[in-house]
Amino acid sequence: MPLITLRPAPSGATPLTTSTASVLRHLDAVLVTALLRTAVPALRDAGSVVLLAEGRDGRRVSGAARDALVSDPGTALLVVTGDRTRPPWVDELGTEDEQLRVAWCSSAHLADVVDLALADGLPQARASQHSRELLGELLAYWDAHGLRSLHDTVVVAGRTAWPEYLRTGAVITAPGRELRGGTTHVGFSVDGELAGIVPAVEAVHTGVRFTAASADRHREQGREQLAAVIDTSLADHTRTEGALYDVVLLSAPWDEGTVQLGAGVADSGVTGRRGGWPQARRYAHLDELRAQSSTQSSARG
Numbered sequence: 402m403p404l405i406t407l408r409p410a411p412s413g414a415t416p417l418t419t420s421t422a423s424v425l426r427h428l429d430a431v432l433v434t435a436l437l438r439t440a441v442p443a444l445r446d447a448g449s450v451v452l453l454a455e456g457r458d459g460r461r462v463s464g465a466a467r468d469a470l471v472s473d474p475g476t477a478l479l480v481v482t483g484d485r486t487r488p489p490w491v492d493e494l495g496t497e498d499e500q501l502r503v504a505w506c507s508s509a510h511l512a513d514v515v516d517l518a519l520a521d522g523l524p525q526a527r528a529s530q531h532s533r534e535l536l537g538e539l540l541a542y543w544d545a546h547g548l549r550s551l552h553d554t555v556v557v558a559g560r561t562a563w564p565e566y567l568r569t570g571a572v573i574t575a576p577g578r579e580l581r582g583g584t585t586h587v588g589f590s591v592d593g594e595l596a597g598i599v600p601a602v603e604a605v606h607t608g609v610r611f612t613a614a615s616a617d618r619h620r621e622q623g624r625e626q627l628a629a630v631i632d633t634s635l636a637d638h639t640r641t642e643g644a645l646y647d648v649v650l651l652s653a654p655w656d657e658g659t660v661q662l663g664a665g666v667a668d669s670g671v672t673g674r675r676g677g678w679p680q681a682r683r684y685a686h687l688d689e690l691r692a693q694s695s696t697q698s699s700a701r702g
Contacts, residue, residue: 403448405434411465417454424539428532435526440514443504447477454481470495477502481511483548485583508548552684555580559589569630572649576608586687587651600651601658607647611640626650
């Protein structure tokens with residue numbers, strides 16, 4: 402069985418890909434082979450591998466993935482993402498034959514295998530002191546990007562999304578902004594705080610056309626909540642009639658699946674100063690949000 406040769410990061414690769422590939426390429430080939438084949442058994446026969454990693458939107462690596470498959474027919478492609486389950490878009494990379502060379506791994510699982518190597522749990526490969534230092538830096542880098550453990554809650558900018566949720570019970574976005582696999586809840590950043598209500602994800606519909614006829618069709622097919630979202634949005638003139646949207650249906654504020662944090666969670670950061678939640682989509686752990694809410698409630702009391 403050949404050792405794996407990890408190829409350089411493709412031109413224009415994401416910083417996460419470049420950093421991850423750079424660290425792994427500085428390791429002994431035996432250790433790299435043990436790491437990758439333990440984490441991704443599908444690479445057992447691979448000799449040459451291109452690794453692509455992305456923590457926010459996996460579609461950012463789609464172009465580089467297709468280029469890698471076309472440019473080197475003898476190379477396997479390993480896609481590492483922050484999803485809990487294999488994202489559907491990974492199965493859309495390349496032709497049917499090229500798909501045989503595509504493997505996927507969650508960043509958290511790969512991190513677990515790195516931990517195993519650091520604990521000398523890979524008998525086929527021992528990590529030198531230099532390798533341990535490099536792998537430790539890699540894990541710290543992943544941790545800073547939320548990839549060491551998989552998040553279950555997406556936090557979105559809530560200036561318009563929060564009132565829209567209260568009106569429609571949904572988050573409505575332009576097509577193509579998929580949630581990470583395994584996302585169970587949605588939080589809203591409003592005026593520098595996370596809203597105290599964190600609804601559960603009930604269903605995701607992509608490419609929904611917002612017209613009265615479309616709403617009627619969904620209603621006839623039993624998708625009444627989705628139909629109501631379309632009707633309300635068109636009646637309020639908050640969405641463009643005839644346009645396509647992705648719709649994430651959420652639990653109501655009073656539903657059992659909705660998490661009640663109580664007071665809003667301020668983003669205190671490491672300095673203790675309130676800096677406000679970022680105005681772009683980010684991921685978090687629901688348990689950590691609960692803990693933050695509890696801590697801040699105690700401080701207020």
